[in-house]
Amino acid sequence: MIEEVVIHQEVIYRTTYTGDSSIIDLHNKHLLDFDKGRQVSNKGGYQSNNITFGYDDLIKFIANCFLEKGVKVSLMNFWLNINKGQDYNEPHVHSTETFSAVYYHKVCCDRCPIVFSDLVPQLNGWKHSFVPKDKEIVLFDSMIPHRVLGCNNLDHERISIAFNFAILKQ
Numbered sequence: 217m218i219e220e221v222v223i224h225q226e227v228i229y230r231t232t233y234t235g236d237s238s239i240i241d242l243h244n245k246h247l248l249d250f251d252k253g254r255q256v257s258n259k260g261g262y263q264s265n266n267i268t269f270g271y272d273d274l275i276k277f278i279a280n281c282f283l284e285k286g287v288k289v290s291l292m293n294f295w296l297n298i299n300k301g302q303d304y305n306e307p308h309v310h311s312t313e314t315f316s317a318v319y320y321h322k323v324c325c326d327r328c329p330i331v332f333s334d335l336v337p338q339l340n341g342w343k344h345s346f347v348p349k350d351k352e353i354v355l356f357d358s359m360i361p362h363r364v365l366g367c368n369n370l371d372h373e374r375i376s377i378a379f380n381f382a383i384l385k386q
Contacts, residue, residue: 218281218355221344228332228344229355231281233319235273237351240321243270244375247296257363261303264296271377278317278379281355289315289381299328299374304366307333310358310380317355317379320348324372330354332362 218231251264275291282289292314297305301324310316318330331345348354356362358380367374 218284226332226357226360228360229281229285230348231353231355232349233274233277233351233353235277237321240271240274240377244296244321246270257305257308258297258299259304259306260366261297261299266293266295274319274377275379278319278353278355279381281317281353282315282381285355287315288384290384292380292382294377294379297374297376297378299364299366299376301368301370301372302366305364307361307363309335309361312359313383314358315355315381315383316358317353317381318348319377319379320350320352320354320374321377322373322375323348323350323352324374325367325369327367327369328365328372328374330362330364332356332360335359335361 218229221228221230247264247267253262254265256263271294279289279291326347329345329347331343333343334341
């Protein structure tokens, strides 16, 4: 079931992954053995380079969620994020004419929300935040600015996978 959340004029969808998450653990472990990571919007923590293998069931699940909402998509790129207590992601957007999704493999606690805001917050000032749950997927327009806060508990760890999908013409 996909839950629709309307914030201001934007729509964010939330659902729960029902596939085998132990396979995702194996993919993540393999990736961490070979990928040194990069820094983009992350302040601290680990962000992989674009992933080019695996996660097939998760990708198919997310594409089917978009299809259920009437949007046919094709995967563009995706990457793994691992944030510890004070690590966070600065406000950012992904790209135009695409949709994004974030799969929350492991959420450390209830103090590290994803925060969506207006593209021009000084004019409109709206924002929406919530703390995802383990195995939850958030789907949204890639141009909605968003950030992820740290929880400040140093022994905590949050693992997510971010995706960008191109919109295919029907």
